[in-house]
Amino acid sequence: MSQSSTPAPVSKATAAREVELKLHVAPADLARIVALPVVTGLADGAARVRRLRTVYYDTPDLWLYAHGVALRVRREAGPEGDRFIQTLKTVNSATASDSAGVAVRREWDWPVAGEVLELSILSSEAIAGLVPSDIRGALVPLFVTDMRRTTLILRPDPLTAIELAADDGVVEAAGRTQPISEIELELKAGRVARLFDVGMLLQQAVPMRIGTESKAEIGLRMVTGRPPAPADSPPLSLSPLTTVAEAYRHIQRHALRQFLANEACALAGGDVEGLHRMRVALRRLRTAHRLFTPLIASAQADRLVADSRALAKRLGPARGWDVTLTDVIAPLSASAKAPPGLPALAAAARSAGSGPARDAVAAILAPSCTAMVLALAAWLEDGAWLTNPDGSRRAALDAPITSVAAGWLTARHGKIGKAPKLPEDAPGWDKLRRRLRALRYTVEFFRGLYPDGATQPFVQALEDLLLAFDTDHDAATSRKMLSALPGVDRKTLAATVAWIDRRAEKRRRALPDLWTRFLATPPFWG
Missing domain, CATH: 2.40.320.10 (Hypothetical Protein Pfu-838710-001)
Known part of the structure; x- marks a missing residue:
């Protein structure tokens, strides 16, 4: 019983x-x-x-x-x-x-x-x-x-x-x-x-x-x-009463929590989204630290955040092969246009991705990863950075986050520029993509300070534009990685690259309209 x-x-x-x-x-x-x-x-x-x-x-x-x-x-x-x-x-x-x-x-x-x-x-x-x-x-x-x-x-x-x-x-x-x-x-x-x-x-x-x-x-x-599933990132709970110091602590806790919550999924290897969300968490952590650095002014935190960047780089190649297999090989295999040699190309891609996947797991399991997270969390919670600053920085940290949020959003938005046309060169294209991503993270940090209805048009325009940029970047990465595979059938490779390029071209044709819409959408912070 x-x-x-x-x-x-x-x-x-x-x-x-x-x-x-x-x-x-x-x-x-x-x-x-x-x-x-x-x-x-x-x-x-x-x-x-x-x-x-x-x-x-x-x-x-x-x-x-x-x-x-x-x-x-x-x-x-x-x-x-x-x-x-x-x-x-x-x-x-x-x-x-x-x-x-x-x-x-x-x-x-x-x-x-x-x-x-x-x-x-x-x-x-x-x-x-x-x-x-x-x-x-x-x-x-x-x-x-x-x-x-x-x-x-x-x-x-x-x-x-x-x-x-x-x-x-x-x-x-x-x-x-x-x-x-x-x-x-x-x-x-x-x-x-x-x-x-x-x-x-x-x-x-x-x-x-x-x-x-x-x-x-x-x-x-x-x-x-x-198997363990990828963990969603819940919205931040900042309010107009939150101080600058509290906002920094909340945002960094949020990033560390998202990183750790997706570890089991990434290690299980069954869902590529787990590794992706771990990398996103580390990017959010770095983006927030850059925003707050003039007020935090901690060499220890700077070093720990630099360690997180080194970790993210070790996770990057595995993510690239994950995207190639899920966004190129899988849909093309299910397509009527799949070239006859695609199974062999897929096997070569999986083999090439196995090494970076093992390296990503090793990076997550390495003592240095745990040491970085523990040290950053200890530093964040100890609060010496809050109790020991000089008078002007202490006053700024004690001020409400609303005293700086709009200015920081404006600065990030200003880096995007207002050119009516998108860059035509690859370096300019990638720089714009990275700046859009930094703006989106900053928007995610502070959108809770504003009425949801007021934020939605700008957030949607930004997310649609950035998704198009990211998808185009993933296609370029897949093209580069597949083209570097040794010993693959060149006809199969050419057909696969052509399929990637056709899909990329369709998305690129939509980008000017998405860019125009983004430029025409007024920022919600005024």
Whole structure:
């Protein structure tokens, strides 16, 4: 029996807001984490070891997961006997005001008598809406996690308490198992910046990688068989009351969060959009930093943002082959105009792209990638850049973002120019494309400061124009990459390039009208 509906006194819940940083670590390294000098030097008390067996529940159609909720019953085996905890938690409740890289969840815990799910608890007024009464009868066990957890409290300073949990075990779902080897750093007291500081200390001693998927998300992915999907980038939540400093922090958190959220998809390799969105996130991060640099004036941030640019360059070639395979080879293969030798050309393209794909994965998995993200997040959250500037910069950082947003938008818009005709040379064409892209990112940063109806015409005109430029750039990149392939049939290559050129020419004929429309659309910032 998986659940109990017998009426019973409702246990008193312990509600909490959980803030944690997850770090993946190789199984061979996990056991020595708690003995590292950097850990023992910060430890407050002895380590505690427990066996945790957790059963996760949902409806057969995964109603809870679809609504961002996880429900479980955990058995904790210890020297004083077993105890059982029923937990309801949100999968991730992070907002723009929360740090990138950390999972922020609301959690309710109840002590229960055993592994049987107690439905009566879920009628509690505080959480009844999260598990509606009409789905409770359909809740069934979906998967199990079985962990050996070692925990201890770290105190990097007198005001901070961080629980380090080293988890070694498996997720069991759909007849399969997936090993888990990870460190969770949960903030019990203090500032979130200390999580990243401790994460950096650990990562310097043992190679680690930031994790963004919870065990519940991993288990549900195993149940459904669906690979990680690319993560959308939600709108920024800036308001006219947001200060310049808060806006900078929000925008950079947003970029780091988008980068990390798409990592699992990029590593799985099943959807090219994951890698693309990681690169977009890094470009947004750099664009925002260039805007705010005169006010931030941090050599450390400049160095870290430069590191992000180097990472983006390593991801670029893989993205180029992804575009070639999905936007050229795939549609041409499905076309009646596909040349007979196209399968061989496609095989050559896939082979040529495999090396850059491996390099992109290696770049994401490299310790330097995690070190860059942790260091940038720690710097961003520590806030020394906000508390130590000179008087004039401090006043500017404390001013509302509306004091600079329109001026920055005007400056970006001015770089586009108002020439009635588009550039005819390739360098001028590419420079305009890059400037349009920088303008679009700047518009995305600040459009929330203005009424949506007022922003829409300009945003649409800009996006349509930039899409045409980007598509033309992708076609040129594909043409160049395919033409450089050695040993391919020249007739097949010529037919493929001709097909690319025909489609590109159709798009190019639309560009003058898109350009004219863009120039005629008044900026929404006045």
